[in-house]
Amino acid sequence: MITAQEFRERLVRRRGTYFSLVAITSILGVLVLAARLWREGKGLAGLELALLLVFIPLFWQLCMGFWIAALGIWVRHIKGSDALAIDDKMTPEEEEAIPLAPTAVLIPVYNEDVLRVFEGVRSVYRSVEKTGKLDHFEFFILSDSDNPNRWIEEETAWMELCKQLNAFGKIFYRKRRKAINRKSGNVADFCRRWGAKYRYMVVFDADSVMSGDTLVKMVRLMEKHPTTGILQTAPRAIFSETVFGRVFQFANALYSPVFMSGLNYWQAGESSFWGHNAIIRVKPFIEHCDLPELPGKEPFGGRILSHDLVEAALMRRAGYAVWLAPSLQGSFEEGPPTLIDSLKRDRRWCQGNLQHFWLLFSPAWKGLSRMNLAGGVLNYLTSPIWLTFLLLSAFLARDNALGRHAHPEAEPAPIVQLAKVTDKAIADAPLAPEKKQTLAEVRKDFAAIARDTKVTLKRWFDEVGDAPRFLLFVVTMVMLFGIKTVIVGAVLLDKKRVAGFGGRSSFLVSIALETVFFALLAPILMVFHTRFVVMTVLGQGVKWVTQRRNIGDGVDWREPILTFGGVTLIFGFGWGAITLLVTPTFFWWLFPVILGIVLSIPFSIITSFKMDEEPGATAGLFRVPDLVSEPPVLANLRDHLSKAQARIEPHEMLRADYGLMLVILDPYVNALHCSLLRQRKSPPPESRKYYAAISERMLAEGPGAIKREDKLALLYDTESLNRLHLQVWSLPAEKVAPWWRLAISQYNVFGREPVRQLYR
């Protein structure tokens, strides 16, 4: 058992080692570049200094990543465990001895795929049930959906799921009337209403899945470590059905554990919270983690978008630890299926992270919190910095190509200027003879110093010769590919692990393809992240939208062309052609960057192609252990989803407003919806007129004629819904819209076999 004193000492040593390594390699990298620039430009000023300046944060980031991964390799593959980590040390007997505490599993949803959300809940629920510890867990589906159809489908799905699992009183559904503060507001609303009933809450994303064993273990870890406020798992990517998704899933499975272990090694208790797949101690969260409002208006000010990092910092401020749990298995999430979806998500994250800029200057933060916040900001600023670096390099290359060195003779330093004072100048100076004598002696000394200094610097830079040119390249390549090589090597040497990645040959081909994939992707991200930063700075905010988590009806060819067309022309062909014309040598250095941008359209389209996951198959491209041997919680979910997706879809004409149709037509859904609505006083006469007018149009013209916000308003009025229900059923056919006639004739016509939208 490590004492608190020992913990602190070891942590200081770890952080000292990490930051020293980062600092030393960064300084060396910068010196090597400086040497190179010196030799090429015969001095350092202007362009060279600017280049050096933007190189510093870029190389610092690279070094940080490198050493995190290196420490991760050290922890996982050499030491085998982390003595300070809280998730590594419990024996099964110890675990069993720790009692559980009331825990709420929160699933905040916003217009998500209802089938996927509720099947996810079913799998997690069943998995917890199998542990025999279900009594300690309750599930909350916290809806902020403002799509009328989604809302009704969610209610229906909740009821059916509770019925099927006999889970009334265990799974709850709550719909917020106003989605204040988005997801963080949704969770805060839960805390205010029911938080006091639970010691812990596990926050999910709509696509999160966690096994029952993992949930139980997380609660036990929190019970064992009462000063831990947040325990964040490292979720693995699942259900990737496109090339894009599969490559990310593969990279996530291969590299993420190493990076997480490395990060945890030196952050130890001062980590970040990613907003989902994490357990939170409710009481301190309620007391300390309500988000402050930022100065100014959105996009930079106002309500905090990326709440998770700030909540972690607030938890740290309150004196609670925030831990990563890299060794906890059984935590999963889905990723964006295409490049465009990934960029849309990045656009939101970019704005959210840049907002944290204001928080960096608060004296309130403890320890690493400020650094975590700064890291989030720098993640997106790195792209414009990289772009600037490349542009400056182009200018420098042009100067070098023309032999136009910015400083053929470096400006002499004052010491050198004094050393160059002539004998005549001393003789002519209006000074006393003894002063002239002193000046002559000083000049002599300064000349000696200046000569020595010049010789030393010159000798050093001359001695390194052409080495910097290649040294920097080699160092950068080692930083980029060294860790990858070690991780791949470790997998290749382990028969069991390599089998999890589809066997040796499949694994190696996947690695090669994945390397090409990320090489092409990086410049695209650079251009788009730069754009996002500029847009945010110029005040263009983002809307809260539902994240697309599957490819749906297939590849969209139009969107990639529209999204990447301009970028391909300007940054791909334009920049490439100018560089080729002006500095052909530099063009070939820039070629990988230009290639990625030029190929962005086909890259986006090709990576959107569907790629069957084939769970259970032992060989193939981009296999991951979770596919080769699928965990039961995922297999269960996949099975239920495929059965549900095999059901017939509703009539095409009715599909768009199916939820609304259900609530008006189906007597049970209508009754359920009205019962779930909070009882309100009868609305004033003006509102009654408004509702009557919408209802009339709804009957006479069908839902297609009604605006979305009017439909939503109608769904909050029980009187109107009851009346509409009776009217649709009781009016003669000619008095209702053809849409309703079709709905009545189609509804439930297939008997017990439900249509896909009607979750049963």
Add this chain to the structure above:
Amino acid sequence: MTAPTFNPATGTTEEWNEAFARVEDYFRAHRVHSRMHQAQLVYGILARAAERHAAEPGTPPVTLAIAEANVSINRWLHQQIGENAMDIEKAGRLGRVAFLLADGPTKHPEMFLDNDLPEDVRSGMRLRLEQSGPNMEVSSMVGRDMDLGLFPEVAEFAWDFLNKWRFLPTIILLGLFALIAFAILALIKL
């Protein structure tokens, strides 16, 4: 063999056919899928609707039939959940939810509108009224004052300034484009 007879005194055959089909659909919407059971229920409802139509010939038969069906269902549900003090409309609404939650439509569809509903469903209905959430335990979650340092104050001033000079971002954007254009020209001008 004699078929059940239905000879309404008022209304046309088309009107009553429409009423028949609609009531049948309405029962199907209540998950009564047995055609036999549907037919029995529909005849009963239509007979009562026909009596009413004789007194209210201006009201379409389909309207009266659905009203009759609704009243019958509400009364029946009111009886099953045993909440005598509750008004019949509300009992109809809660009763439907309770019947569904007790799995009545799946387990005993043939017992719909039958006063001899099995006791397990009846007690299940009384037990399982809808639960949208556990009892609330209200907590106060309010943001604590946070000293954001000097910089945000400067930033706030900057935002106020930007709000007054709304065209500034456009100028910055144009400046950025001009800078890029200049850079390109500088590169080409060789």
